[in-house]
Each structure stands twice: as C-alpha cells, then as structure tokens.
Amino acid sequence: MSWNESTRYQRPTRPTYLPPHLRDQPPITDSISSSPSRSPRFGRGRGRGRGSRTRAPNQDRSWGGGSGGGDRFRETFSDPGPGPYPYSQSQAQPFRSSERFDELEVVEEGLSNVNLDAYDETPVETSGFDVPPPVTSFADVHFSAALMENIKRCNYVKPTPIQRYAIPVAMAGRDLMACAQTGSGKTAAFCFPIISGVLKDHAKTPAQILAEGRGMNLNMACPLALILAPTRELSCQIHDEAKKFAYKTGVKIVVAYGGAPIVQQFRNLERGVDILVATPGRLVDMIERARVSLRNVKFLALDEADRMLDMGFEPQVRRIVQQMEMPRAGVRQTMLFSATFPTEIQKLASDFLSNYIFLSAGKVGSSTDLIAQKVQFVADMDKKSRLMSLLISQRSNGSQGKPILTLVFVETKRGADALQQWLSMKGFPSIAIHGDKVQLERERALRSFRTGVTPILVATDVAARGLDIPHVAHVINYDLPRDIDDYVHRIGRTGRAGKSGLATAFFSDKNAPLAKALVELMMEANQEVPTWLLEYAETYSSSFTPRVNRSSGIKFGGHDYRRGASTGTENYDYSNQIADRRDVQPYGAGASSSYSCHSSDAGYSSPARANSFGEGLYNHMYGYNPVIAGGLN
DNA sequence: AAAAAAG
Structure with a gap:
C-alpha cells in the first residue's frame, strides 16, 4: 500500500477537544493530522505501530501472526480440528469473533468446501444503464492487497455468479438491486466493495476529507458505511463475516442491535467505526441519543431488502434512509440484496436508489434446485x-x-x-x-x-x-x-x-x-x-381467487420491474445470461451423486436434473424406511 | 390470526 500512514487523517472516535473555530469547518491548518495522533483512542488499528494500541485488549489478535504467517494460517484454518462435531472450526480460531460474541460460533467456511461449480450454470439477468461487465475471478477486481489476502484466507476461490456481477457494479460506485438465490454469497458481494471503498477513504489526505465537509464529532460515531438487517442474529452474522474480510485492514466494523446492553455497543462505537451493521430499532435509538450520525455514510446496504421494506419494517427503515442525516440517494451508494424481491417492494425500494442496476442471479423465483x-x-x-x-x-x-x-x-x-x-x-x-x-x-x-x-x-x-x-x-x-x-x-x-x-x-x-x-x-x-x-x-x-392474488402466482421478483414499466423512455440492457456445468455433492456420506449438464437455453435445466440428486439425498435419509417412504405424497 | 424490530 502506498499511502503514508503518518499523514493519514484519523477520524476521531472519542470526545476530543477541538477548538471551536475548527468545528464543522474545513480548516487548512495541519493541526488536524497531528492532533488526533496523540490520542491513543484515535486511529484505526492497522495492526502495527500506533494503530495497534487502539485495539481492545480482549480483541482476538492471537492468531495469524504477522503478514508472513499466511501459510501457517491457511493450514490452521482449513483444519476443523477435533471437536464434538466436525463443524466446530471456529475453535481453530482464525476468524473467531471478538468481544462478547466470541462464544457465538463463526462457522462460515468461506466457500472452502464448497462446490462452486454448482453455481456455474446459474442464469444471470442484468438491467440498467451501462452495466459493468462481470468478472471471472476476484483477481480481476481492483481490491487492495490486504483485502485480497483476506479473501484468500477465507478460502474464497472464485466468485459466485452474484459476486461476479455485483462486485464490479458496486466497485463502479453504482446503485444496485440484487436478487440471488439463498446461500449464494450475497454478504461477500456487498462487503468486499464496501471494505474496499472504506480503504480508499482511509487513503485520503486530511485535506481531501475536510474538503468533503466531514468535520470531527464529539462522542458521535459517523460511520462511512451502514449495513441494515432484519434480525439481530443476522446482523451479528454479517458483522462476524465482515470482520473476517476486514482483518488487518484497519477497517473497523461495529454491530448494533437490540436486546443487548447498549452501553457495550456505545463502547464499541467509541473505539471507532467505519462500517456499522445494525438492526433498525437500535440504530434509531442510537441516532436519537446523538451517539450515531449517518451524515458521513457513503455506502448503504440493506440485506434481506424486501423484508426491510415490508409492512412492519418500512416506516422505520424509511426514516433511517430518508429522514435522518443520511446523504440522499445518488450521493451515497445504495445496495439492496435479497433472495426474493416482489414487484411492489421493488417499487418502494426504487425510492432509495439512483440510476440503479438490477441483477438477478438464479432461476426465476430464486428458489434453488439444490x-x-x-x-x-x-x-x-x-x-x-x-x-x-x-x-x-x-x-x-x-x-x-x-x-x-x-x-x-x-x-x-x-x-x-x-x-x-x-x-x-x-x-x-x-x-x-x-x-x-x-x-x-x-x-x-x-x-x-x-x-x-x-x-x-x-x-x-x-x-x-x-x-x-x-x-x-x-x-x-x-x-x-x-x-x-x-x-x-x-x-x-x-x-x-x-x-x-x-x-x-x-x-x-x-x-x-x-x-x-x-x-x-x-x-x-x-x-x-x-x-x-x-x-x-x-x-x-x-x-x-378471482384475480391476481397476493399469495398466488410467482411474486418473488427475479425480474426488474422496470422492464414491465410502460413509462420506459429508457433503454435497458436486458438479459445477460450465462450457462455452464455443475456438480453437486449432497450432505451425508453414502449418497453422493453428481452429473454435469450443458445447457444452451440460458440455464433452464431439464426436469430430470434436480430430482436426480434430490432423490439421492432423499433416499439417503429416508430410503431405508418403508413406512416413511410409503407415507410420502 | 404471525413474526420481526427499541425499552
């Protein structure tokens, strides 16, 4: 990395005295760059030098060693180690979560044991203006070395279809509505570009940052990125995963959700936050208490976006996105992800987006034949x-x-x-x-x-x-x-x-x-x-059902609703589809079945295919029990 | 008539 750490602007994360004439002003003086560095609370913890002092003592730094420990790391990480159950790999420590969630299993395996070929055949639909072309490998993306290293550490070998398409879109700074099958790597698809964006921001000079009008804030966290999720557990999971991706990059990620002591979460915020992962209620609470401001948010991601905009959630989310200090659409970058995206929700969501690109990876309806x-x-x-x-x-x-x-x-x-x-x-x-x-x-x-x-x-x-x-x-x-x-x-x-x-x-x-x-x-x-x-x-x-009913018919989305819009003066570039081969390994020992299939009609698979392995697993689990087998259907 | 999300 080429940036010069000593001149990097460190955003304050703790009440710090700032002369009144400097508050909310873009000062020219160089006191900004030197003043923060005196405070041990400042800095983003780059893992060495001054930054490392800012880390919490209980934060997990025990693994991985220095930058040369990569090989040792990989060895440890790929070995789940002994345990009551083979999935206790978090005990192998590499990416153990820190702080109060170190007991929460972080069993995300990256996509290590994953059969990525299972996704190769996935059709991908893209629409919107000037859709950036997909990448075929993470190396094709201009990620920083530290992020690339983490991607390798997580055993992400190659991008899934949604990642191949969404990452270039996100890296180009475009807004995005993405629909992808469950379990196909959506979290990484928005986390990698966000972390990358934060790193670029970290590389800015104090003058550049101040020129953007970003002042210092006493006792108030001003994250650069906000990720919203509909449940507490999901926000934890995203947090845990994002931390792995951001390991040793100096990017600080904090999670905020209800049902847990807010003071602890405040304390986490005080140590600095670049990316805030939150559930809506707790975030609103924090904003109202003036402990969080969204004024600096450049990246907004909504996971399970359709849920975030359904009846129960919409007012709260709308408030966060439209009525707080959040920069408006077009100024910030907004990314919405879900496996399902009903048309009505797409319409609501378009309020949050500016000239967005729609991506749909997976078959229509977004269920998977796995x-x-x-x-x-x-x-x-x-x-x-x-x-x-x-x-x-x-x-x-x-x-x-x-x-x-x-x-x-x-x-x-x-x-x-x-x-x-x-x-x-x-x-x-x-x-x-x-x-x-x-x-x-x-x-x-x-x-x-x-x-x-x-x-x-x-x-x-x-x-x-x-x-x-x-x-x-x-x-x-x-x-x-x-x-x-x-x-x-x-x-x-x-x-x-x-x-x-x-x-x-x-x-x-x-x-x-x-x-x-x-x-x-x-x-x-x-x-x-x-x-x-x-x-x-x-x-x-x-x-x-006299006419089209809410609960009948396919309504998951999977298509850009703008395609059907009659107001289309715009020209969308539709239906970019890929097809390849797939092999599938079911769970369990005895019943593996695999096949390969070349399809020329854009990924719509033959009826026999899904059932061939589905039955394999099914027979594995139930085939030996005539009572159960006979009792089905 | 459900669940979730602040306390």
Missing part, C-alpha cells in the same frame, strides 16, 4: 406424529453417527416452545428460537444447534432469513408460512454454498391459499409435485 422439496399432506392433529416419524427415520440413517441438523419452522412463538418441549420430552434433543426469548437465549439456542448439541431447532420466522448455518440437512415446514417468499427463505437455510439439502413441508387444509404459489415454485425448481397438491392449486385458485 434443495429437494417434498410436500406431505398432514392434518394439523397428525403433525406431531408425522414429525416424530421423520425424525426417527433420519436418526437411524444419520451418517457416521453425526446428528443430522434439522430446522423445524412453526407459525407462532408459543407453538415453537410447545413443540420443542414435546420433542424434548419424547427424547429428541431440541431447542427453540423465537422473538419472545431473551437475546442470550436466542444466541444460546443458535449456538447449541450449530454445534450439534441439539440437532433439532424449532424456530419461528426469526430464523427464516439470511442465517448461514452450515450443514443444515433438513428444513421441515411443520407449519407452512402464509407467504411463499417466506417459504423460499426458510428452505434456503439448507442447500447452501453449493451443497444440496432437503425441505419437507406439512401441508394442511388451511394452507390452501399457498398451494398455487407452492406448485409454481416447485415446478420452477424441477421438483416433483404431488397430484393432490396440483388439485389444491387449481381448486383454490379457480374458486377463491
């Missing part, structure tokens, strides 16, 4: 026994004695507790997570599930979106959601990072409104649809 989807008709009163049958048979088919991580979604918080207690009573090690639990319990539940201590997690939709829990082999929709988008996100907790997974849904009478959308989604993903479900779909849609 997930084998099964639907069983189960009357409500029979659900418990059916669940038990499923669990018993997969228990006996577990590979090598390892528990099969099973995520069971229910409708209500009370229902989650009740089912979990019943399961525990019946001898199934399980734990529940929902929004009525105190934060510590929520985190404990997640950890206990991740590590396999309780291989069954009963959850509400709090766990439906974004959470990356490696090795979830089975998602059971004990209660189906009302909204097909939620279904897409729920089943997306399995089949992540190129692995295949299984999703089983219990469909009861009251789910009739979902039938049509479910059928369309399953057909899109080349899943076998039971005939009774087809009948449900037809019956319900003909007699109960």
Whole structure:
C-alpha cells in the first residue's frame, strides 16, 4: 500500500477537544493530522505501530501472526480440528469473533468446501444503464492487497455468479438491486466493495476529507458505511463475516442491535467505526441519543431488502434512509440484496436508489434446485406424529453417527416452545428460537444447534432469513408460512454454498391459499409435485381467487420491474445470461451423486436434473424406511 | 390470526 500512514487523517472516535473555530469547518491548518495522533483512542488499528494500541485488549489478535504467517494460517484454518462435531472450526480460531460474541460460533467456511461449480450454470439477468461487465475471478477486481489476502484466507476461490456481477457494479460506485438465490454469497458481494471503498477513504489526505465537509464529532460515531438487517442474529452474522474480510485492514466494523446492553455497543462505537451493521430499532435509538450520525455514510446496504421494506419494517427503515442525516440517494451508494424481491417492494425500494442496476442471479423465483422439496399432506392433529416419524427415520440413517441438523419452522412463538418441549420430552434433543426469548437465549439456542448439541431447532420466522448455518440437512415446514417468499427463505437455510439439502413441508387444509404459489415454485425448481397438491392449486385458485392474488402466482421478483414499466423512455440492457456445468455433492456420506449438464437455453435445466440428486439425498435419509417412504405424497 | 424490530 502506498499511502503514508503518518499523514493519514484519523477520524476521531472519542470526545476530543477541538477548538471551536475548527468545528464543522474545513480548516487548512495541519493541526488536524497531528492532533488526533496523540490520542491513543484515535486511529484505526492497522495492526502495527500506533494503530495497534487502539485495539481492545480482549480483541482476538492471537492468531495469524504477522503478514508472513499466511501459510501457517491457511493450514490452521482449513483444519476443523477435533471437536464434538466436525463443524466446530471456529475453535481453530482464525476468524473467531471478538468481544462478547466470541462464544457465538463463526462457522462460515468461506466457500472452502464448497462446490462452486454448482453455481456455474446459474442464469444471470442484468438491467440498467451501462452495466459493468462481470468478472471471472476476484483477481480481476481492483481490491487492495490486504483485502485480497483476506479473501484468500477465507478460502474464497472464485466468485459466485452474484459476486461476479455485483462486485464490479458496486466497485463502479453504482446503485444496485440484487436478487440471488439463498446461500449464494450475497454478504461477500456487498462487503468486499464496501471494505474496499472504506480503504480508499482511509487513503485520503486530511485535506481531501475536510474538503468533503466531514468535520470531527464529539462522542458521535459517523460511520462511512451502514449495513441494515432484519434480525439481530443476522446482523451479528454479517458483522462476524465482515470482520473476517476486514482483518488487518484497519477497517473497523461495529454491530448494533437490540436486546443487548447498549452501553457495550456505545463502547464499541467509541473505539471507532467505519462500517456499522445494525438492526433498525437500535440504530434509531442510537441516532436519537446523538451517539450515531449517518451524515458521513457513503455506502448503504440493506440485506434481506424486501423484508426491510415490508409492512412492519418500512416506516422505520424509511426514516433511517430518508429522514435522518443520511446523504440522499445518488450521493451515497445504495445496495439492496435479497433472495426474493416482489414487484411492489421493488417499487418502494426504487425510492432509495439512483440510476440503479438490477441483477438477478438464479432461476426465476430464486428458489434453488439444490434443495429437494417434498410436500406431505398432514392434518394439523397428525403433525406431531408425522414429525416424530421423520425424525426417527433420519436418526437411524444419520451418517457416521453425526446428528443430522434439522430446522423445524412453526407459525407462532408459543407453538415453537410447545413443540420443542414435546420433542424434548419424547427424547429428541431440541431447542427453540423465537422473538419472545431473551437475546442470550436466542444466541444460546443458535449456538447449541450449530454445534450439534441439539440437532433439532424449532424456530419461528426469526430464523427464516439470511442465517448461514452450515450443514443444515433438513428444513421441515411443520407449519407452512402464509407467504411463499417466506417459504423460499426458510428452505434456503439448507442447500447452501453449493451443497444440496432437503425441505419437507406439512401441508394442511388451511394452507390452501399457498398451494398455487407452492406448485409454481416447485415446478420452477424441477421438483416433483404431488397430484393432490396440483388439485389444491387449481381448486383454490379457480374458486377463491378471482384475480391476481397476493399469495398466488410467482411474486418473488427475479425480474426488474422496470422492464414491465410502460413509462420506459429508457433503454435497458436486458438479459445477460450465462450457462455452464455443475456438480453437486449432497450432505451425508453414502449418497453422493453428481452429473454435469450443458445447457444452451440460458440455464433452464431439464426436469430430470434436480430430482436426480434430490432423490439421492432423499433416499439417503429416508430410503431405508418403508413406512416413511410409503407415507410420502 | 404471525413474526420481526427499541425499552
């Protein structure tokens, strides 16, 4: 890196005396560059020299050694080490989270064991003005050496489709609305460019920074980037992941969310923050207390953006984005990511964007055919026994004695507790997570599930979106959601990072409104649809749905709504699609199946394909149990 | 009639 550290402007992060005549002024004096450096609280902790003193003593600096420790690092990192369960790799330490979340498993494997070829065939749609061309490798992007090193450390070998397209767009400073299948690496797609952007900002001279009118602020954090997420756990996860990407770059990342002591989070902010990851409520609180200002935000990312803009969240998010000190669209860079993007939400979201590029990676509907989807008709009163049958048979088919991580979604918080207690009573090690639990319990539940201590997690939709829990082999929709988008996100907790997974849904009478959308989604993903479900779909849609209905029809987005706009004086460049080959490794030992497929019609796969490996996994888990196998469909 | 997000 060529910047001269001694002349770098260090943004203040702690109440520091500033002569009144310098406040909120762009002073020319060089006292700015020398004054901050005297304070040990200043600086961004570049990992050496003065910066390292600013690190919290409990921050994890024990691994990785110096810049020459790369090889040793890789060795440690790729070895999960001994543990009760093979996924306890966070205990190998390389990217252990710091501070109070060091107990939260950071099991994100980068995309190390991942079969990236599974994504090669993904069709990608792009639209908007002057779409920057995709890259084929991270090396094609102009990332700084430190960031590139971290990308390697995380074992990111090559970019996923969404990363190939989104990263150049983001690096070009363009606004972005991105729709990509669950588990395909969205977090990295916005984190890499943001970290890169922050690094470029760090390289600026004091004069450049002051010329932008960015003054010092007493006791008020002014992050350069803001990442919003809909749940506390997701914001933690993004924080943990972003920290790995920013390791030893000096980029400071802080997380803020409710249910945890705000003072601790203030303390974290005081140490300096470049990138703030937050849930909306806590962020608003902090802004109102004048401990955070959004005035310097240059990068805004909304993860699960469609959720952030749905009915419950929209006012809060709109307030943050439009009514606080946030620079307006076009001044800041805004990136919205989700696996689903209903048209109505796209319209709302376009308020936040300026001349944006729309990306859609994955098949229409954004469900993935890496997930084998099964639907069983189960009357409500029979659900418990059916669940038990499923669990018993997969228990006996577990590979090598390892528990099969099973995520069971229910409708209500009370229902989650009740089912979990019943399961525990019946001898199934399980734990529940929902929004009525105190934060510590929520985190404990997640950890206990991740590590396999309780291989069954009963959850509400709090766990439906974004959470990356490696090795979830089975998602059971004990209660189906009302909204097909939620279904897409729920089943997306399995089949992540190129692995295949299984999703089983219990469909009861009251789910009739979902039938049509479910059928369309399953057909899109080349899943076998039971005939009774087809009948449900037809019956319900003909007699109960006079016209296009909220819960029927494909509404996940996957296409730029501007394409359909009749006001189109603009010329969009549509449908840039790629197709290649794929190989898939399912979870579990015995049942690997792979294939390759060349497709010329832009990635729409043959019906036989998805089922071929889906059935492999399915048979692996259930094929030996005639009772269960016979009871399906 | 649900869940989530501030306390």
